[in-house]
Amino acid sequence: MVSMKEIAKKCNVSVASVSKALNGYSDISEETRKLILKTASEMGYLPNSSARTLKTKRSYNIGVMFVDEARSGLTHNYFNHVLESFKRTAEERGYDITFTSGKISGQKLSYYEHCRYRGVDGVVIACVDFYTDEVQELIRSEIPVVTIDHVFDGNIAVVSNNSQGMEELVSYIYEQGHRKIAYIHGDNTSVTRMRLTSFYRTVQRLGVQIPDEYVKESPYRDADSAARTTSELLELSDPPTCIIYPDDYAAIGGINEIRERGLRIPDDISIAGYDGIDIAKILEPKLTTLCQDTAAIGRMAAEKLIDLIENPKTTLIDRFSVDGTLFKGASVKKIRGLKKQDPASHKL
Structure with missing residues (x-):
């Protein structure tokens, strides 16, 4: 095992300098510190964890x-x-x-x-x-x-920043012409509460009224529950044109339900996820989603x-x-021919 004495000899410095460099002390020059660390790495030096714990009072x-x-x-x-x-x-x-x-x-x-x-x-x-x-x-x-x-x-x-994320996602869906926007949110957590508040604030700012039946709860990462909730939304007398899911994994459950009904995404119904997991970007069509910076x-x-x-x-x-x-993907359809109105007049 390589010792600090051997590193000191190789670098032509004192053992005390080697100890300071390896333990992060600042009272040696940056040039010397870099030389010691580089030499220690090249020589395969490994610190004794027990000794380091006794000295620093930390377990690392x-x-x-x-x-x-x-x-x-x-x-x-x-x-x-x-x-x-x-x-x-x-x-x-x-x-x-x-x-x-x-x-x-x-x-x-x-x-x-x-x-x-x-x-x-x-x-x-x-x-x-x-x-x-x-x-x-x-x-x-x-x-x-x-x-x-x-x-x-x-x-x-x-x-x-769940507030920013939800606001950006809803605003994009709105810009695509959607006014009938449903939101399947996750179970009661601080993340859900933040996103749900941002959802309502954003649609209020945009002048869009959301019926209570458009907002439903489904557990995070539960594709089966998301599929059932999607079915409930699609069977409404006035169904939404776009559904936001609590996460991308849950959105896959929604996709399965939509396709089982013979509907096409986004031609017949638009959808959006949340998280930005890898699979969202290889689905066909690519899932519109808010990518969190993990x-x-x-x-x-x-x-x-x-x-x-x-x-x-x-x-x-x-x-x-x-x-x-925001990853715009291709799962939110652009609704054309929407008449321009004052934002306060947008009603479902």
């Missing part, structure tokens, strides 16, 4: 709490990309990742107990029931926490959590929002 291990209702784990189309970006960024900063399940060798532990057992320096929380006692216990503990897509007072949160969300969550771990007194505790981008 971050806990990841991720449990969605469907128990889809890392097959979750949205969060797997977020967490991959989180993992990549954390590893670049010298941290390892541990998933916290609340179980050790079959023994049930609370999330907080599991984090203490693993000795994590901090935890990122994504896609869980944030209001359970176990999550609340962890949030209130001394362990640094960053949440994704949920905001707690007094904690750092990194969220996708790479930026994961990277920012890792950076903010590590800043909180390493600089707890100076890290800003705030909510950080990441904008998405």
Whole structure:
């Protein structure tokens, strides 16, 4: 195993300088630091994790709490990309990742107990029931926490800008000439509430009235439920011309129901998704959707959590929002021949 003494000899510097470079101290020149790090990498130097833990009082291990209702784990189309970006960024900063399940060798532990057992320096929380006692216990503990897509007072949160995303999506559908716009939203979460509020605000601003029967609930990532809800909308006496789904995966259920009825997308009915998963861009026709910036969300969550771990007194505790981008696709039809009216006069 390569030692710091060997690196020092190779670089013609002191062992103390090598130690400072490898441990991130700033009282050596940038040129010397880069030389030492480059040489250490070329020589295959690996730090002793136990020694580093004793010296820094940190484990360089971050806990990841991720449990969605469907128990889809890392097959979750949205969060797997977020967490991959989180993992990549954390590893670049010298941290390892541990998933916290609340179980050790079959023994049930609370999330907080599991984090203490693993000795994590901090935890990122994504896609869980944030209001359970176990999550609340962890949030209130001394362990640094960053949440994704949920905001707690007094904690750092990194969220996708769902208000901006929904406004941009609805505005585009409106610009395509649609006034009969249905929205199948997800179950009752802070993300859903944000999107639903933005949906109603946007159609109000555009002067479009939405009947109550056009707005329905269906769980996220549930294609079967989305198909049933699509059927209910299509059987209305005055059906919508465009349906927005809670996510792209659910939209596939809607697509199946529409095609089983012999209808064509977008000629007979237009649809739009949300998330921007890879499959949305290879469907035929390509799905109109709001692409969330999963790479930026994961990277920012890792950076903010590590800043909180390493600089707890100076890290800003705030909510950080990441904008998405509209992928227009080809699943929303342009309705031609719509008479120009004052926005306040657009009624269904």
